[in-house]
Amino acid sequence: MTSPLLDPEAEITALGESNDEVNNIGPSERKNNENSSGLEATERRSGRKRKTNNADPDPKPKKQPKKEKGGEEDLNMTWICAECREAECLMRPEADELLVCEGSCVRVFHYPCAGLLKMPAKDETYVCRDCTEKRHACSICKEYGVDDDDVYKCSKPKCGLFFHESCLSMHNVDVSYIPVASAFASASPISTLEAPSDRSKPIFTCPAHNCWTCTQLELKKEEEDEAKEAALQKGGKTKGKKKSKALPGFFCSKKESTLVRCLECPISYHISCIPLSAKFHELATLCHEHSAHAKLPELDLENSFQQQVESKADKYLAQSNAITASRKLRSKNNNNPCFPFSGEDLSKDEEKISHILTPETDISGVDAACLFSTFCLPCTMRDEVHSKPPQYKHVQSLQYDPRNKPPRIADSGGQCDCSDSCGERCYNRLVFTECFGDSNKNSKSNCPVGANCGNRSISQRKFVKCKPQREQGKGWGLVTLEKIRQGQLVIEYVGEVISKTMKEKRLQEWAMEHPNDPNFYIMALSPGWFIDARETANLSRFINHSCDPNCIIHPINVGGQMRNAIVALREIARGEFLSYDYHFDTQQGDRFVCRCGAKHCRGTMKQTGGKGGNGKEVLKSASDIWEDAKIQFEKDKKFLEDFAFEEETRRFAVREVVPGSEGKDELIANGPQPRNRNSVIRNGIFLWRNAVQGSRFDQRIARLSLK
Numbered sequence: 123m124t125s126p127l128l129d130p131e132a133e134i135t136a137l138g139e140s141n142d143e144v145n146n147i148g149p150s151e152r153k154n155n156e157n158s159s160g161l162e163a164t165e166r167r168s169g170r171k172r173k174t175n176n177a178d179p180d181p182k183p184k185k186q187p188k189k190e191k192g193g194e195e196d197l198n199m200t201w202i203c204a205e206c207r208e209a210e211c212l213m214r215p216e217a218d219e220l221l222v223c224e225g226s227c228v229r230v231f232h233y234p235c236a237g238l239l240k241m242p243a244k245d246e247t248y249v250c251r252d253c254t255e256k257r258h259a260c261s262i263c264k265e266y267g268v269d270d271d272d273v274y275k276c277s278k279p280k281c282g283l284f285f286h287e288s289c290l291s292m293h294n295v296d297v298s299y300i301p302v303a304s305a306f307a308s309a310s311p312i313s314t315l316e317a318p319s320d321r322s323k324p325i326f327t328c329p330a331h332n333c334w335t336c337t338q339l340e341l342k343k344e345e346e347d348e349a350k351e352a353a354l355q356k357g358g359k360t361k362g363k364k365k366s367k368a369l370p371g372f373f374c375s376k377k378e379s380t381l382v383r384c385l386e387c388p389i390s391y392h393i394s395c396i397p398l399s400a401k402f403h404e405l406a407t408l409c410h411e412h413s414a415h416a417k418l419p420e421l422d423l424e425n426s427f428q429q430q431v432e433s434k435a436d437k438y439l440a441q442s443n444a445i446t447a448s449r450k451l452r453s454k455n456n457n458n459p460c461f462p463f464s465g466e467d468l469s470k471d472e473e474k475i476s477h478i479l480t481p482e483t484d485i486s487g488v489d490a491a492c493l494f495s496t497f498c499l500p501c502t503m504r505d506e507v508h509s510k511p512p513q514y515k516h517v518q519s520l521q522y523d524p525r526n527k528p529p530r531i532a533d534s535g536g537q538c539d540c541s542d543s544c545g546e547r548c549y550n551r552l553v554f555t556e557c558f559g560d561s562n563k564n565s566k567s568n569c570p571v572g573a574n575c576g577n578r579s580i581s582q583r584k585f586v587k588c589k590p591q592r593e594q595g596k597g598w599g600l601v602t603l604e605k606i607r608q609g610q611l612v613i614e615y616v617g618e619v620i621s622k623t624m625k626e627k628r629l630q631e632w633a634m635e636h637p638n639d640p641n642f643y644i645m646a647l648s649p650g651w652f653i654d655a656r657e658t659a660n661l662s663r664f665i666n667h668s669c670d671p672n673c674i675i676h677p678i679n680v681g682g683q684m685r686n687a688i689v690a691l692r693e694i695a696r697g698e699f700l701s702y703d704y705h706f707d708t709q710q711g712d713r714f715v716c717r718c719g720a721k722h723c724r725g726t727m728k729q730t731g732g733k734g735g736n737g738k739e740v741l742k743s744a745s746d747i748w749e750d751a752k753i754q755f756e757k758d759k760k761f762l763e764d765f766a767f768e769e770e771t772r773r774f775a776v777r778e779v780v781p782g783s784e785g786k787d788e789l790i791a792n793g794p795q796p797r798n799r800n801s802v803i804r805n806g807i808f809l810w811r812n813a814v815q816g817s818r819f820d821q822r823i824a825r826l827s828l829k
């Protein structure tokens with residue numbers, strides 16, 4: 123393989139994301155539901171209209187609901203329809219009654235949005251289609267999956283959110299596993315962050331139950347503590363590990379238990395921790411990541427709670443006090459303007475300051491101190507708090523454009539003849555093809571063993587558990603959460619499959635729009651086809667380059683389509699950063715400085731050598747790759763003749779080990795021929811891969827000499 127990651131000169135344009143999942147708690151929901159028990163979440167609500175939220179112009183502060191045994195928070199309901207994402211039904215304005223799904227998702231719907239002609243009777247049970255079909259959208263990537271197979275429900279009883287395991291790893295969620303057989307019988311985890319057995323179910327509390335801002339601060343504190351500890355130990359002083367203390371209330375002026383959740387994702391905040399970059403009104407919240415693109419539900423401002431609070435603030439506040447206090451606060455927070463209510467026009471700061479509540483004032487149940495003092499993060503903290511892996515759409519497999527996809531690859535010839543498991547000597551494995559189909563003679567299959575054979579890791583997504591983490595000088599990287607064996611499949615590189623023309627278009631457009639972006643995600647898949655993992659990907663997009671990598675890209679034929687497997691080159695310890703050699707195929711000069719820190723670092727992520735001479739890189743055309751393959755073929759043959767075998771076995775070796783040496787063009791062009799099948803199996807080789815990977819015989823001497 124010459125160029126895993128290609129043409130990093132530029133990249134792609136933004137793609138739309140689907141917006142089909144809703145479940146949100148807005149500040150007024152918190153207020154209006156404060157005295158409702160969490161159990162209400164499973165009761166059907168009818169006749170609840172948004173306007174009724176505002177019916178009481180001066181609602182008194184209500185007592186927080188009692189916490190249930192076991193510290194269960196009351197995750198308050200939202201009254202935004204999960205389908206149309208509005209409080210008031212846009213399909214039929216008269217039908218803005220909401221009903222609650224009594225299945226596991228506990229979402230609310232307008233009845234027309236739920237596909238019903240009328241509101242169900244009080245004694246009728248409503249279960250939404252997703253819960254009936256036991257498939258839900260992941261609350262992070264929005265992709266649908268089968269319950270307890272692809273997506274898993276948060277373990278909090280009243281939380282109806284589902285997640286892919288891999289999506290959770292982006293949110294610092296601790297996952298434990300219980301064996302599937304006992305998954306429903308016991309809630310006690312057997313291990314934390316350990317490789318689960320094949321049949322285990324993840325148990326976790328999703329990010330919706332923790333304030334995102336406070337969590338980031340805790341993590342930062344922990345990191346600092348660890349760094350201090352490490353420094354102390356380096357200096358020879360040993361100290362017992364000091365448990366870092368969280369920072370409850372650092373930004374919250376009180377210990378709040380209620381969280382408001384983003385309409386688009388599970389990110390939640392204490393009201394007093396909502397950062398400047400988020401948006402909210404009394405019906406819903408959009409987190410810092412979604413505020414720029416998503417839309418808050420319609421709010422009838424005139425009748426809104428927000429409007430009432432603002433007018434009360436006008437009435438009650440001594441404006442001069444507010445201005446002085448706010449100025450003080452601003453100068454303390456590096457002139458970070460404070461966020462009064464809408465967060466829209468910060469340039470009109472002075473005007474807004476006149477509406478800010480003083481810390482002492484408590485109006486209409488809103489904790490004024492909380493609003494006043496803590497709606498913004500100091501500038502110094504903002505970068506840290508927002509340092510989370512960039513968002514992308516998580517997918518589990520390659521995404522093809524149905525109108526323009528790579529042609530299928532012809533079969534490499536018949537079935538393997540393995541009898542129990544397809545191990546090292548499996549013919550399909552040797553020709554870089556995964557087994558498919560089962561032993562049932564009626565179905566198409568290339569393997570008599572069936573679904574349990576050992577050569578189906580990619581199609582069965584037997585990926586290693588990993589998580590994104592900052593890697594010094596390289597942005598985000600990917601660390602493994604489990605020990606990896608040499609030769610083990612780590613993960614598949616997935617994204618959108620695009621043609622060469624599309625790749626070039628995207629590269630150009632991205633370069634124009636983001637001239638300073640150093641990150642590139644396009645990888646070669648097969649001649650003329652590429653994988654773009656910038657916006658649609660899995661965790662593999664975070665793997666960085668190293669000149670001394672611990673992984674390699676293996677193109678593998680899975681059911682007639684090429685897929686790029688990332689395979690371990692050596693044993694990799696838990697916690698190690700994963701890497702492979704990008705061999706960037708680029709005409710640009712010194713732009714791609716490598717910071718891998720390896721002993722023999724090339725200093726660049728580009729491929730070296732090539733046909734350009736004088737170290738100048740050129741893009742390899744298909745015919746160049748072809749020529750290289752033929753040259754390599756001759757070298758292999760010569761190597762076998764000269765060194766690898768004793769005199770008397772040479773002729774045999776060349777004939778057998780280099781199958782098709784009489785018709786090498788055909789062999790290189792078409793891959794393994796059925797007539798070469800036996801020698802491929804006997805010698806464990808497949809020369810066609812030289813065309814893609816440049817693997818060399820002299821480096822396989824140990825293996826050959828074993829024969």
Ligand SMILES: C[S@@+](CC[C@H](N)C(=O)[O-])C[C@H]1O[C@@H](n2cnc3c(N)ncnc32)[C@H](O)[C@@H]1O
Pocket residue numbers: 130595596597598599640641642643663664665666667668715716717718727
């Ligand atoms: C596929 S992305 C890897 C994930 C990326 N680090 C991120 O933060 O999203 C490739 C980009 O990571 C950076 N990178 C990867 N390996 C690097 C290295 N060894 N030295 C410097 N930058 C590296 C480069 O900006 C490169 O274009």
